[in-house]
Amino acid sequence: MALTGAQILWESLVREGVNVVFGYPGGAILPAYDAMLDYPIRHVLVRHEQGATHMADGYARATGKVGVAIATSGPGATNMVTGIATAMMDSSPMVCITGQVGSALIGTDAFQETDITGITLPITKHNYLVTRAQDIAPAIREAFAIAANGRPGPVLVDITKDAQLGTCELDWEAAAPDVAQLERPGHSSGVDPIALINAAQRPMILAGRGVMLGNAEQEVLEFAVKARIPIAMTLLGIGGVPASHPLNLGMMGMHGEAWVNTAIQESDLLIALGMRFDDRVTGNLKTYAPHARKIHVDIDPAEFNKNVKVDAAISGNVRDIVGRWLPHITEPNREAWLDHIGELKGDAAVRDIQNLPDDGHLYAAHVINDIWHITEGKAIVVTDVGQHQMWEAQYYRHDQPRTLITSGGLGTMGFALPAAIGAKMGRPDAEVWVVVGDGGFQMTLCELATMVQEDLDVKIAIINNGYLGMVRQWQEFFYQRRYAATPISAPDFQKLGEAYGVWSATVSTRADLAGVVATARQQRGALIDFRVEQEDSVYPMVPAGADLHKMIRRPSPIAETAAD
Amino acid sequence: MHTFAVYVDNKPGVLNRVASLFRRRGFNIESLTVGHTETEGLSRMTIVVDTDERGAQLVEANLYKLIPVRRVDNITRRPAISRDLAMIKVAAAGDGRTQVMQLADVYRARIVDVSTETLVIEATGTEEKIDSLVEMLRPYKIVEMVRTGRVVMARGGAMTPAKTGRRTRQSVLEDAAAGSV
């Protein structure tokens, strides 16, 4: 039986296991929307196509499955660009479907025509312009294979209106992707990693998002425990190793824990697992881990020797490679090294983390720390970008993989609320919290209506400091407190939430915090406007491009009182 | 300088993908040529990149991230035949004319067009040879020139890949062991 291209599209998505898509209709995608009603797929109507991409991304990050977003041609497609770039930078599997003007009109500047495959070429793993109905199923199948395999990422399929309207038989088997063609050569170079590991006195494991993408959580922990090697995590690596595990030191990098960065600088062997030595974690490359040999394990050989020159590079799934190492790892005595890190920690923890004055003011760090306590560390937390994001990473201690969802590589403000909606769709039984700044929330708050229309139970904590806080902090530290364009006003978020039909509250003192959070947890969807200390800063901080061990530390309370 | 033979699906937009990759990663293309291979649907690019050993590895790994790329061979250090083709139009009226013709002869180039004012010389050879011919012709005034850029082929048994099936790391190593690369 012949089907229309539009029917083939949905048939293909259903067969790929899709049961929810995030999208927004328009002229060039109308045939597809019309056909959608006949298929068992839930469509989440977003309020802006950027939201659709972040939702698909959040869904993918929470579940490990491919997220799907759909939009019309022209402005619908261009609105997706930020979300696609976000997914690309963080290796998130996603398929975006866009309508395109009829193939006869391509190249004529037709109404709502944009060259979206051209625009997204550098920010997708691959993309397709499909102009015939019979090419839809092969493109969709290949798109899913590419999005999910190897290093995951976004794939865009642009389908002309005539391809959606055309008819043909669906031959599912013939549409299967050519797997051999998608296979890539591996890479292994440098010295024997096992010998390096067994000989190291002061080794460190640097765990990135690849640990979770490769489902290698158990192997990595087993490896660390057997070899007695402490672990540092990248921002996106958080959750890959339980925060409560004694060998897990915490986050590295620009706002990493002081002891972690110091330990990296003193280390004699870095074992990088599924991370890419981003400039936010290395600081000045010339002085980065100067005494350390380096082993790099990543699924993408293009990461090797890109930023940091390594002594051994092995491409592949972290789980396979670490699993292969395990039997060959000796059990050396590394207590001196671990004790030394313990000392570093004892000193720094007091100065950087716990030293917030308990003066009745509301500090963002307290808010997040308290939410962690109250939710027993079990929530999926979706953050936006800025100070609150770093405080979340420091104070919400994630023991489970895929429970911190955050835009790391691109640092996309506006990510949190839509990504949380996607995460909640993918993990309906999980408690999902948004932690967002007053700036970033105002970028995509329209998706509150989506949350309400879809009846989704998402809890929103706005860390409201009246500033674009992270930028203000840079201005405070590096631009003589000249606050250019960082004070930001906002509506009364409580009233705003209520206008959208969301249970809402405002909290200005720490004393009220626990009660309000507890009440919020009883609601189906909630918004809390936390009015926090306005000019607080995230410590420690390695200034961009500075040596990793040269951190700006939280001033001691005595100095702080003197300044008041 | 590194030379790559890159086999790609002959599909619309592939050149764009490769060019875009080089641009955004900041790799400097010295020359790039594309043409069909004996296998239908497969094109071959010869790309010369100004980079060091580390850069060459990154070029190769990044090329492999493009879906239509089937195989990448770094043939820089392999015995290979390298050719550039040039057509050079020289202003050659009067006395100079015989001298230009003699020069062409020395370089084993051919005169493929003659007019009262100009000669067109067609030359093939290594880039160095063509460069040197161009230098010699300069004094006679070159009025127009076109060059193909370098095309390279490894000597011996190396082959174009089949339409499907990609060379794995393992087969590369086996080829190397067998002395065929």
Ligand SMILES: Cc1ncc(C[n+]2csc(CCOP(=O)(O)OP(=O)(O)O)c2C)c(N)n1
């Ligand atoms: C889309 C986008 N625009 C600009 C920036 C630059 N930026 C990074 S953090 C930040 C401030 C964020 O302010 P807010 O959302 O209030 O969060 P806070 O830092 O105060 O926690 C800005 C503007 C960005 N990351 N993303």
